[in-house]
Amino acid sequence: MRSLVQLATAAALIAAVACARPEASGSRPGAQPGAPQRIISIVPAVTEMLFAIGAGPQVVAVSSFDTWPADALKLPKVGALLDPDIEQVIRLRPDLVIVYGAESELRAKLGRAGIKTYPYVMGGLANLTKTMRDLGRQVGRAAEAEAAAAAIDARFDAIRRRVAGRPKPRTLLVFGREPGSLRAIDASGGVGFLSDIVELAGGENVFGAVKRESVRVGTEEILAARPQIVIDLHYGRDLAPDQIDRERDAWKSLGSLPAVREGKIAILVGNQFVVPGPRLVDAAEAIADVVHPQWRSGR
Amino acid sequence: MPLRRRIFLTVALFGAVAVAALVLAPMVGSAPISLRRVFDRSIPFTDNPDAQIFFISRLPRTLAAALVGAALAASGVVFQALLRNPLATPFTLGVSSGAALGAMLAITFPVSLAFAGVSTVPIASFAGALGAVAIVYFLSTVRRHGLSTTVLLLAGITLNAFFSSLILFVQYLADFSQTMRTVRWLMGDLDVGSYAPILAALPFLLAGFAVFAWLPRALNLLTLGADAASARGVDVVRTQRLAFFSASLATGAAVSLGGPVGFIGIIVPHLVRLLVGADHRLVLPASALFGAAFLIGCDVAARTLIAPMVLPVGILTAMIGGPFFLWLLIRRG
Amino acid sequence: MLQAADVTFAYGPGKAGLHGVSVDVPGGSLVGILGPNGSGKTTLLRLLGGMLTPASGRITIDGRDVSRVPRRQLARQIAVVAQETRLAFEYSVLEVVLMGRYPHLGAFELESQDDVVIAREALAATGTLNLEDRLFPTLSGGEKQRVVIASALAQAADLMLLDEPTAALDPGYQIEIATLLRRLNAERGVTMAVATHDLNFAASICDRLVLLRAGHVLAAGPTADVLTRETVRALYDVDADVRFHEDAGHLTVVPLRRTRREA
Numbered sequence: 001m002r003s004l005v006q007l008a009t010a011a012a013l014i015a016a017v018a019c020a021r022p023e024a025s026g027s028r029p030g031a032q033p034g035a036p037q038r039i040i041s042i043v044p045a046v047t048e049m050l051f052a053i054g055a056g057p058q059v060v061a062v063s064s065f066d067t068w069p070a071d072a073l074k075l076p077k078v079g080a081l082l083d084p085d086i087e088q089v090i091r092l093r094p095d096l097v098i099v100y101g102a103e104s105e106l107r108a109k110l111g112r113a114g115i116k117t118y119p120y121v122m123g124g125l126a127n128l129t130k131t132m133r134d135l136g137r138q139v140g141r142a143a144e145a146e147a148a149a150a151a152i153d154a155r156f157d158a159i160r161r162r163v164a165g166r167p168k169p170r171t172l173l174v175f176g177r178e179p180g181s182l183r184a185i186d187a188s189g190g191v192g193f194l195s196d197i198v199e200l201a202g203g204e205n206v207f208g209a210v211k212r213e214s215v216r217v218g219t220e221e222i223l224a225a226r227p228q229i230v231i232d233l234h235y236g237r238d239l240a241p242d243q244i245d246r247e248r249d250a251w252k253s254l255g256s257l258p259a260v261r262e263g264k265i266a267i268l269v270g271n272q273f274v275v276p277g278p279r280l281v282d283a284a285e286a287i288a289d290v291v292h293p294q295w296r297s298g299r
Numbered sequence: 300m301p302l303r304r305r306i307f308l309t310v311a312l313f314g315a316v317a318v319a320a321l322v323l324a325p326m327v328g329s330a331p332i333s334l335r336r337v338f339d340r341s342i343p344f345t346d347n348p349d350a351q352i353f354f355i356s357r358l359p360r361t362l363a364a365a366l367v368g369a370a371l372a373a374s375g376v377v378f379q380a381l382l383r384n385p386l387a388t389p390f391t392l393g394v395s396s397g398a399a400l401g402a403m404l405a406i407t408f409p410v411s412l413a414f415a416g417v418s419t420v421p422i423a424s425f426a427g428a429l430g431a432v433a434i435v436y437f438l439s440t441v442r443r444h445g446l447s448t449t450v451l452l453l454a455g456i457t458l459n460a461f462f463s464s465l466i467l468f469v470q471y472l473a474d475f476s477q478t479m480r481t482v483r484w485l486m487g488d489l490d491v492g493s494y495a496p497i498l499a500a501l502p503f504l505l506a507g508f509a510v511f512a513w514l515p516r517a518l519n520l521l522t523l524g525a526d527a528a529s530a531r532g533v534d535v536v537r538t539q540r541l542a543f544f545s546a547s548l549a550t551g552a553a554v555s556l557g558g559p560v561g562f563i564g565i566i567v568p569h570l571v572r573l574l575v576g577a578d579h580r581l582v583l584p585a586s587a588l589f590g591a592a593f594l595i596g597c598d599v600a601a602r603t604l605i606a607p608m609v610l611p612v613g614i615l616t617a618m619i620g621g622p623f624f625l626w627l628l629i630r631r632g
Numbered sequence: 633m634l635q636a637a638d639v640t641f642a643y644g645p646g647k648a649g650l651h652g653v654s655v656d657v658p659g660g661s662l663v664g665i666l667g668p669n670g671s672g673k674t675t676l677l678r679l680l681g682g683m684l685t686p687a688s689g690r691i692t693i694d695g696r697d698v699s700r701v702p703r704r705q706l707a708r709q710i711a712v713v714a715q716e717t718r719l720a721f722e723y724s725v726l727e728v729v730l731m732g733r734y735p736h737l738g739a740f741e742l743e744s745q746d747d748v749v750i751a752r753e754a755l756a757a758t759g760t761l762n763l764e765d766r767l768f769p770t771l772s773g774g775e776k777q778r779v780v781i782a783s784a785l786a787q788a789a790d791l792m793l794l795d796e797p798t799a800a801l802d803p804g805y806q807i808e809i810a811t812l813l814r815r816l817n818a819e820r821g822v823t824m825a826v827a828t829h830d831l832n833f834a835a836s837i838c839d840r841l842v843l844l845r846a847g848h849v850l851a852a853g854p855t856a857d858v859l860t861r862e863t864v865r866a867l868y869d870v871d872a873d874v875r876f877h878e879d880a881g882h883l884t885v886v887p888l889r890r891t892r893r894e895a
Binding site for chain 2 (some may be wrong): 678681683703704706707708710711712714717718719720721722723724727728731732734735737739742743744745787
């Protein structure tokens with residue numbers, strides 16, 4: 001059933017493109033001549049970046065897990081990290097495919113089909129604007145990319161400046177746990193963009209000494225860490241207000257945590273917190289609001 | 300030595316080990332705490348991190364480890380007797396793959412089944428376990444009166460394969476982080492964080508244990524063969540049914556409490572038989588007590604070895620179980 | 633003592649079974665149930681032991697319907713020795729024999745010293761007392777069979793049913809078992825019914841025979857009357873020489889040639 005839908009989609013796409021052929025490549029508004037016009041992005045973070053630097057019109061397909069922006073959702077989906085639909089990718093005749101750097105096999109396959117690939121490697125926070133600028137050059141949108149990246153850098157800098165000099169509260173950042181309970185807690189370690197954001201926002205990551213992106217901890221380790229602020233990320237679906245209250249209440253059982261005693265448990269919802277794309281700066285500002293509520297009125 | 304005294308000594312010895320584990324385990328952990336502060340009544344509970352660590356983190360997980368270890372070890376003994384095969388485990392007949400499917404569905408799809416202080420995943424996994432048990436039992440009794448252990452085994456293997464394929468299918472629909480969390484669940488986690496999940500699992504565990512108390516003599520006879528047992532006065536079909544349901548119930552409750560922790564159901568019975576012989580009146584209680592102590596020990600290691608990170612306890616049991624089996628194989632050969 | 637009256641049984645529709653079988657095992661006798669494979673010997677034995685319920689007809693022990701007797705009580709009256717005993721776990725010989733005492737124990741009762749004494753007696757009677765502490769799976773075939781018989785003896789039942797007790801044994805052990813059974817029957821008065829396809833074995837110990845073919849009783853009665861050249865031919869499609877062997881002291885059967893099956 002699935003393949004039938006894929007086949008129909010591909011056929012319709014090819015037909016549409018075939019009809020549009022006479023306009024030829026390089027005539028889309030804004031992109032430099034010779035730039036790729038049929039980009040497929042399997043990496044949700046990069047999809048967001050592409051749309052943010054104005055390269056949206058050049059994108060012809062995205063991954064199955066893309067959620068932003070709305071225009072991206074209208075495009076055909078070609079699978080994701082674990083199972084990209086290589087046949088469909090090739091059928092769509094892309095001139096650039098964004099893949100994860102670790103997917104060497106996929107790159108080799110696409111290379112054999114004569115398709116250029118761009119390997120994306122997830123890194124810390126600094127990697128975001130660096131990748132945006134690099135992407136801008138790759139897709140003929142260097143100027144827009146520079147503008148977008150500079151704007152994001154400015155916002156990050158603003159946060160950094162305004163929280164400087166303030167005491168750093170011990171902050172626990174949890175990005176996964178069993179809903180409604182404190183089991184199977186995944187916290188951010190000292191590596192990765194989440195940890196970088198906590199640091200940027202002027203907090204001290206309680207598990208910053210662990211050199212890993214993700215740390216599975218138990219209630220004992222959390223009680224011993226005595227965080228003054230708990231940031232509990234939820235994504236994948238929206239939470240109604242009563243659900244948010246319930247998730248906040250789940251922390252009440254650890255009554256000795258300073259964060260619980262002072263009511264500083266923040267339930268933050270949305271996947272801008274876990275997709276390392278341009279919306280990360282919104283995430284950083286939201287987290288800074290929790291760690292240093294007065295930061296916006298600072299210098 | 301008369302049997303009565305041997306039973307008494309065995310239970311006393313293994314019981315002492317279990318009690319020692321129960322008492323000592325909450326005293327160790329990744330965070331240094333002071334026992335004096337823990338039991339200092341003058342400090343209010345919410346101001347006392349040491350007490351919170353002791354009573355919220357360590358004590359519940361020690362109790363959970365004891366119950367899960369006892370249940371899996373004892374169920375292992377019962378299943379081995381029922382299937383007349385020392386290689387049978389509590390997971391051979393499909394209970395854990397049903398539980399795994401239930402847990403995976405709960406992790407992947409946003410549905411809330413929380414009830415009485417117990418969150419969705421344990422309830423879903425228990426439901427999955429019960430479903431698997433029902434299907435296996437139905438399959439093995441559909442053709443003839445009574446319970447054929449061969450058909451039981453085949454039904455269990457079939458169900459394991461079928462549920463595994465369903466799990467793979469759900470995995471296909473899940474995103475990366477959901478898959479990772481399911482894989483973690485499969486490795487076991489005893490950090491219950493409160494007494495509610497323990498209390499919820501307790502009635503089922505106690506029901507299982509109550510039947511276990513009655514089974515040992517009948518299990519001895521069952522290992523002679525169905526006819527030989529019947530000829531010595533055992534109601535074979537009733538014994539098989541009781542063994543199957545009690546062990547499945549205990550396993551299902553244990554798996555929903557702490558995940559499908561492997562190897563306990565087979566290492567502990569083997570070790571115990573090496574120490575006390577084959578009589579189930581010794582093996583069953585000794586295995587339950589030793590299983591409790593063993594899992595408590597593994598849990599202590601799991602939460603202290605790479606502190607502050609917590610290892611899944613199933614990894615520890617596997618790391619001990621693997622070499623143990625190698626040794627067994629070499630010893631026999 | 634033990635009787636089957638016009639018993640019919642089948643494992644399933646269309647499957648072979650027993651049809652109108654009547655068997656009489658008088659007290660103190662040693663009855664052989666003879667027949668080729670598939671004739672229903674094991675089925676008949678399981679019916680006699682109360683492990684199966686006949687579709688029609690009755691099995692009675694001392695006049696009482698076997699299916700009405702509570703299982704544990706029946707185990708005190710009838711002991712069964714199965715064809716093969718494969719233990720899943722390593723029980724000691726004494727433990728295996730003590731399992732014969734279970735029908736005499738209450739729900740949670742443990743074996744007493746008296747039970748151990750009875751078990752040891754049973755071991756002595758089968759010449760296996762020296763094996764008491766050995767692990768059962770380490771025994772030879774003949775030793776295993778003798779221990780299993782001891783376990784049945786420990787049940788202190790008046791009746792013993794044995795299914796192919798010598799099938800897997802070589803001649804030395806076969807003679808051992810035959811001698812043992814004859815002695816138990818003669819000295820202890822244990823009534824026995826033995827299912828076997830071994831004609832000579834049956835001839836050597838049984839005073840009565842029941843010949844079964846395709847679920848029907850071909851003949852029944854004292855051995856000398858029942859075991860003839862004609863009955864052997866009817867039972868096995870084999871032309872055999874049946875004569876009394878002076879040295880052996882009983883009838884012997886020497887198969888000579890195959891005969892053609894009569895339609």
